[in-house]
Amino acid sequence: MPQSQPTAPARETMVRKQGWLTERKRSSLMAYLFISPFFLLFAIFGLYPIVFTLYLSFYKWDALGPMTFVGLQNYRFVTEDPLFWTSFTNTLLISAMGTIPQLILALLLAVFLNSSITKFKKTFRVLYFMPNITSIVAVTLVFSAFFSNGGMANWLLGLLGIDPLAWGSDWWGVKIAIATMVMWRWTGYNTIIYLSGLQSIPTDLYEAARIDGASRFQQLLTITLPLLKPFIVFTVLMSTIGSLQLFTEPFVYLGQGGTSSTREEGLTMVVYLYTEAFGNSFFGTAAATAVLLLIFTIVFSLINMWASRRMSGDTGGGAV
Amino acid sequence: MKNIGDQPGLPSKIGYYLFLGIGAFISVFPFYWMFVIASNPRGAASTLPPTVTISDQFMSNFTRATGMMDFWTALGNSLFVSTAVTLSVLFFCSLAGYAFAKYDFPYKHFLFFFVLCTLFVPQQLSILPTYVIMTKLEWINTFKALIVPAMVNAFGIFWMRQYIATSVHAELLEAGRIDGAGHLRIFTTVVVPIITPALATLGIFTFMNIWNDFFWPLVILKDRSNYTIQIALQQLFTTRDGLDYGMIMSATFMATLPLLLVFLGFSRWFIAGLTSGAVKS
Structure with missing residues (x-):
């Protein structure tokens, strides 16, 4: 409907006749009203808590009694607690074990799925995405059965001639089990992100590459991966942030057996934080843990961004 | 080709x-x-x-599972909390998204940038003070503590703004204004019908996230009768030795089924939302 579009000056005079100034003020006011619920809630449940967490990390407090200023003592307690560093190592290991193979697998699945010879694309997409809609608790319970002592995981190991593993207590076993749960729930999600990235690459690029005699593997390296880079950066960043916050899988999988505390083999930073606050009522050290977690998150995000910038420099140089 | x-x-x-x-x-x-x-x-x-x-x-x-847990109560609790949050998110996020997409007001770009920044704040950072606030309000062990903080979120605002900016044309709003309709009336009669697909996607995502949430309900809910389904399931999984997996899996299956059916019925909206969300961010 091109004829229904009034030109900008015409619209201006039209509105001005109705008293634009007051109308303009009124509409600004309405806009502020429309966006105010977010800012109100964020002030109470977002901004204030962040400031208060920083403040709290310098105090000793059990959430009930008076607060006592202790300076950096909470940070010293946490960073001198070997359990905290165990949780740090565990988080990093499980993150790496759950994320790196997951993203490679997701990329492969997406490339295969995007191929012209593949039929039933929509069905595959739905099937791959099914794990992601399942709650983490449900995923953990199913995999707990899978990894139980006489369960299917050990039977599969037996088929390969490997001795059964105590998946609920072995140092690596616990980590592999948790990483498997993370992988199962998120591979399909990332496949679909990559697939949408692949579909945004114009097909004539491949056409041209083929005329130039590029093999399919060369096409993958010189066209697909560079153009998919924003999607890869997005998924790596989201996976990193997500896995630093790993809580439910280890908590549900290991937080049992009468003691209410999670086994050391699967202790993650957020589980540590949760136990400090709601298990031991050490709100000060828990707050310090939260601040350290934020610092780690920022550091890892920056490393990601730095690495992706470097990588783009390399591939850019190679492609030109 | x-x-x-x-x-x-x-x-x-x-x-x-x-x-x-x-x-x-x-x-x-x-x-x-x-x-x-x-x-x-x-x-x-x-x-x-x-x-x-x-x-x-x-x-x-x-x-055996229903003998050990209040399965249907927990399912009902989850349904109630998820529905309440979803309706509220749809309302407040679409209004705010509409304001950011179609109104001109001072500091608009700064405020929108601020909204986006809040997306990157980890939830764990604010969990302790939020818990303290809930204690002060005496909202521990209530659904209010689960619903109120989640009533509007940055992702929803971002999502609705992107959709409204491209799909709702200025002439339509102009026409509504000339007809003398008020701001809210234009929103409900002109904007909402156009943005229904985006509302569907946001609604499904919100519902699913709240339904599956574990950390915050775990902190807040103390009474069996108030447990959401995720907490109730976790509570079934109590002893390491002699776990009754038949019982646990039957409850897990029944708790997973509703979401699975919703997903299979609406998978188009899910995947559309997922992909465009990723492309835009």
């Missing part, structure tokens, strides 16, 4: 489907196996070789 790469031969075609098929099998098998364990006698999770066929013990397993 449609061909990417050379026309592959039969062996590589088989390879493609084998790889994709194994992926699909791994994605779906745990769902099937959940029902297998749920429908077999209680020790079925640890037999050699593994049990992989469905049996007829589902009702007896599920009866």
